[in-house]
Amino acid sequence: MSDNENHNAESASSASGNTDYHVPVLLQETVDGLNVQPDGIYVDCTFGGGSHSGEILKRLGKNGQLLAFDQDADAKRNVPDDPRIIFVPHNFRHLQRFLRLHKITQVDGVMADLGVSSHQFDEADRGFSIRFEGDMDMRMDKRQELTAFEVVDTYDEQRLHKIFEQYGEVTNSKTLARTIVQVRNTVSLKTIANFKQAVQAVVKGNPNKYFAQVFQALRIEVNDELGALKEMLQQIPSLLKPGGRVSIITFHSLEDRIVKNFFRKGDVEEAENADPFGRNVPEPPLKVITKKPITAAPEELKRNSRSRSAKLRVAEKV
Structure with missing residues (x-):
């Protein structure tokens, strides 16, 4: 299923965060899942x-510590003046590296909320939203070179087809890829309006839903979201102390499947954790705490429509 804009970003609300920048989802549930110890070290x-x-931070004592990662430079202005927090302006795929840097x-505990922030959707020039006119950008980290325009302007038909099919579950992904390759020689696809106009003839069903799926696929490719998630997950077992917890919120089935498999089997791929020859298979390093994912309560759904596709999974280091 697609994480279109109505419910992709995140959700609830807290006095301690900038809810103009982003409304968080499953706030209490996610932090409850971490089972915060007052003198512990945690990673957001x-x-x-x-x-x-x-x-x-509310649940940490004066000796507790929090490391907060965010590759989007805009997030830095939301960091509170609190000696217990260290802000790391990088992608969470570099988790271990920057923790080591800070000794x-x-x-x-480790938590991650994988939705796109409301701020990113609402800033027209970021190119994340089909609601605004702007460049086809979609970079969460503006320091990187690859943009959505580069993807639609340079990738071959087969590669585009794969992205739209796998990351957006776009019904006619093959036709869309072929159309992009055909039109880009005569039409610039640099802006959102240009792109939508250029492929208008092949849009299937509800145009908003269709473009939300297409934009989701491009965003995942531009930011290598699934690659970063897999790299982060693989570092968690060795980083967590015994009894330490990990809470992760996902917003579409691709992410959720990866998290579920890793929590259950210790593997980011979908291979079954069994040996055909009956040899001993190592126990997964994490114990699943949430047999079924936690979803938003009716009250939160009413308050924040973006929370409806959120799924929270929690696991503990064995």
């Missing part, structure tokens, strides 16, 4: 507006 992999971090080898 997706700082954003700082609401989840704010809730963690930290193990932590008590």
Whole structure:
């Protein structure tokens, strides 16, 4: 299923975070899942507006510590003036590297909210939203070179087809890819309006839903979201202290499948954790705490429509 804009970003609300920048989802549930110890060390992999971090800080004592990662430079202005927090302006795929840099080898908990922030959707020039006119950009980290325009302007037909099919579950992904390759020699696809106009003839069903799926696919490719998630997950077992917890919120089935498999089997791929020859298979390093994912309560759904596709999974280091 697609994480279109009505429910992709994140959700609830906290006095300690910038909810103009981003409304967090499953705020209490996510932090409850971490089972915060007052003198523990915690990591928020997706700082954003700082609401989840704010809730963690509320539960930490004066000797507790929080490291907050966010590759989007805009997030830095939301960091509170608190000696217990260290802001790391990088992608969470570099988790271990930056923890080592701060002389930290193990932590008590890690959380990540994988939705796109409301701020990113609402800033027209970021190119994330089909609601605004702007460049086809979609970079979460403006320091990187690859943009959505580069993808649609340079990728071959087969590669585009694969992206739209796998990351957006676009019904006619093959036709869309062929159309893009045909029109881009005569039409510039640099802006959102140009792109939508250029492929208008092949749009299937509800145009808003269709373009939301197309934009989701491009955004995942531009930011290598699934690659970053897999790299981050693989670092968690060695980073967590025994009994340490990890809470992760996903917003579409691709992410959720990766998190679910890793929590259950210790593997980011979908291979079954079994040996055909009956040899001993190592126990997964994490114990699943949430047998079924936690979803938003009716009250939160009413308050924040973007929370309706959110799924929270929690696991504990064995």
